[in-house]
Amino acid sequence: MTIDVIGALQAEFGELEFEARSLMRYADGRDSGQLWVRVPAERLLDVMKFLRHDGRCKFEQLSDLGGIDYLNFPDADDRFAVTYNLLSHTYNHRLWVKVFVNDPEPAIPSVTGIWRGAEWLEREVYDMFGIRFTGHPDLRRILLPQNFVDHPLRKDYPLRGKGEREDFERVTREMA
Amino acid sequence: MGVSYELKPTTLTREEGSEERWVLNFGPQHPATHTTLRLLMEVEGERIVSCTPDIGFLHSGFEKLGEHLDYNQYVVVTDRMNYVSPIANNVAFHGAVEKLFGLEVTPRCKAIRTICAELARIQDHLVCIACTGLDLGGLTAFLYGFNARETIYDLFEQLCGARFTTSYTRVGGLAQDAPAGWFERVVKYVREEVPPAIKDVETLLLRNRIFLERVKGIGVVSHDDAISWSLTGPMARGSGVRRDVRKDEPYLCYADNWDGEGAPAVEFKVPVARGGDILSRFLVRIEEVHQACRIIEQVVEMMPAGPINVLPEERATLPNKREIYFSIEGLIHHFERIMTNRGFEPPVGEAYFANETPNGELGFHLVSDGGRCAYRVRCRPPSFINYQVFPHLIVGHQISDVPAVLNSVNIIAAELDR
Numbered sequence: 001m002t003i004d005v006i007g008a009l010q011a012e013f014g015e016l017e018f019e020a021r022s023l024m025r026y027a028d029g030r031d032s033g034q035l036w037v038r039v040p041a042e043r044l045l046d047v048m049k050f051l052r053h054d055g056r057c058k059f060e061q062l063s064d065l066g067g068i069d070y071l072n073f074p075d076a077d078d079r080f081a082v083t084y085n086l087l088s089h090t091y092n093h094r095l096w097v098k099v100f101v102n103d104p105e106p107a108i109p110s111v112t113g114i115w116r117g118a119e120w121l122e123r124e125v126y127d128m129f130g131i132r133f134t135g136h137p138d139l140r141r142i143l144l145p146q147n148f149v150d151h152p153l154r155k156d157y158p159l160r161g162k163g164e165r166e167d168f169e170r171v172t173r174e175m176a
Numbered sequence: 177m178g179v180s181y182e183l184k185p186t187t188l189t190r191e192e193g194s195e196e197r198w199v200l201n202f203g204p205q206h207p208a209t210h211t212t213l214r215l216l217m218e219v220e221g222e223r224i225v226s227c228t229p230d231i232g233f234l235h236s237g238f239e240k241l242g243e244h245l246d247y248n249q250y251v252v253v254t255d256r257m258n259y260v261s262p263i264a265n266n267v268a269f270h271g272a273v274e275k276l277f278g279l280e281v282t283p284r285c286k287a288i289r290t291i292c293a294e295l296a297r298i299q300d301h302l303v304c305i306a307c308t309g310l311d312l313g314g315l316t317a318f319l320y321g322f323n324a325r326e327t328i329y330d331l332f333e334q335l336c337g338a339r340f341t342t343s344y345t346r347v348g349g350l351a352q353d354a355p356a357g358w359f360e361r362v363v364k365y366v367r368e369e370v371p372p373a374i375k376d377v378e379t380l381l382l383r384n385r386i387f388l389e390r391v392k393g394i395g396v397v398s399h400d401d402a403i404s405w406s407l408t409g410p411m412a413r414g415s416g417v418r419r420d421v422r423k424d425e426p427y428l429c430y431a432d433n434w435d436g437e438g439a440p441a442v443e444f445k446v447p448v449a450r451g452g453d454i455l456s457r458f459l460v461r462i463e464e465v466h467q468a469c470r471i472i473e474q475v476v477e478m479m480p481a482g483p484i485n486v487l488p489e490e491r492a493t494l495p496n497k498r499e500i501y502f503s504i505e506g507l508i509h510h511f512e513r514i515m516t517n518r519g520f521e522p523p524v525g526e527a528y529f530a531n532e533t534p535n536g537e538l539g540f541h542l543v544s545d546g547g548r549c550a551y552r553v554r555c556r557p558p559s560f561i562n563y564q565v566f567p568h569l570i571v572g573h574q575i576s577d578v579p580a581v582l583n584s585v586n587i588i589a590a591e592l593d594r
Contacts, residue, residue, distance in 0.1 A: 023527060023528065024526055027523055028278075032525075034528055061404075063406065063556065068551075068554075069552075073551060074524075074545055085539075089403065089419060117406030152237060152240060159240060159241075
């Protein structure tokens with residue numbers, strides 16, 4: 001079923017190259033059966049709209065959206081990836097779409113216009129990785145305080161933080 | 177959403193330029209939120225005009241920790257995500273790890289994990305069903321539900337030594353086999369304790385006119401909205417979305433031929449309600465408890481014998497203590513797995529695995545660069561994703577509906593903030 005999706009994508013967007021790759025290929029040649037495709041950030045919205053609405057794809061739900069920082073990853077060309085886990089209720093299949101972005105000021109278009117559920121997920125990626133989503137209605141930090149500076153899930157951010165805990169403003173009885 | 181975010185933690189402030197609109201600060205410490213979360217609500221009298229959730233008070237960097245703990249150590253962190261049903265998180269995480277490693281766990285391990293996942297469902301739903309009463313002022317229903325839940329803690333204590341933070345699964349298996357007589361106690365529990373408790377709660381609430389009027393038509397999500405907002409679990413099924421990871425992408429004993437010898441998948445039904453309101457979600461949860469009991473009875477009946485861990489040649493599990501203490505191979509094997517300069521050797525790649533936990537699809541997306549710890553642990557938290565829709569559910573309702581709707585979304589703030 002998923003092969004059809006790739007075929008449909010290729011037929012619709014002839015100028016792009018879609019290569020269906022498996023998320024995992026084991027040493028003995030098997031694969032996990034979970035496919036992903038790479039989409040350039042400029043065409044993300046067109047491709048996502050197609051995947052959402054076309055009769056052969058029908059990915060009605062954005063199951064998950066997450067960032068990956070490839071800073072120390074062996075043989076990685078790009079700094080960040082944003083992974084979209086798309087789920088089709090009609091055909092009961094999944095497809096992972098990856099968009100790669102780079103420093104400085106990584107930004108990709110927001111898919112909140114296609115799936116409303118992307119709203120908080122994109123905010124979380126912005127919060128944790130500093131990737132901006134252009135066109136997002138309310139792109140604020142979501143889990144960390146608004147005055148936080150760094151993006152902690154980046155690989156160059158230390159596990160124990162940079163001492164922010166000590167610098168937090170202490171709420172006193174007089175302030176409240 | 178016109179609420180300013182820079183509010184001082186006072187209780188009530190008047191909106192500028194408006195005579196009737198006030199901003200009400202709810203939480204972060206408030207008994208009706210159950211845990212720690214904050215809502216800023218613009219109210220006109222008792223009616224809510226807009227609502228802005230402020231979350232992150234319990235953020236503890238669980239995803240970052242996953243990059244520094246190895247595949248066995250991280251299970252302890254997953255316990256702390258949804259602590260109302262911790263063992264379901266263990267099953268989800270190690271399911272993802274095994275998918276990453278390309279391991280197939282043994283039939284007995286699958287069966288025990290299935291029982292654990294269903295016990296977790298009963299555990300979580302009992303507290304949610306009972307709290308539906310509590311949040312509307314019916315304390316008695318809460319006590320009946322919680323009483324029955326206590327036995328599950330006893331069962332988990334017998335199984336893995338901990339009542340609350342179970343950490344029961346391991347890569348390629350389980351921490352230990354179930355003790356003698358455990359399955360009989362589980363069956364006795366699901367036969368004799370759960371149905372009466374559910375019946376008590378049902379009789380107390382579902383014939384109560386005050387209760388019904390406060391849950392019918394409150395917090396409605398439509399079918400299409402539920403899909404568009406990425407909702408899963410009882411939130412989606414309460415709105416008529418017929419989707420359950422156990423049926424649609426079967427794993428463990430929910431899949432056919434799970435023991436490799438042609439055993440059929442466990443039989444159960446996926447309850448769906450069409451109302452989309454609090455009552456629908458309440459009814460879906462009640463029926464899911466009954467189905468969970470049914471699954472447990474079937475699995476115990478089919479319980480295969482055999483090992484709980486994959487073979488040592490897979491280089492994934494720790495050998496048992498007897499081998500470690502009495503054979504040199506066992507000792508070497510043990511050190512190879514736990515020493516920080518050795519450890520696991522997963523293939524390079526990614527894997528996603530989702531478990532249908534009580535609140536919805538809990539998925540783990542693992543990225544491995546071949547090292548002993550994961551390169552990235554992305555958790556798909558059902559609470560976080562389901563909670564997004566909350567501000568849209570509550571607009572137009574009264575302040576007193578907030579706890580009821582909050583309960584029916586059933587968010588666990590530790591999972592919400594991770």
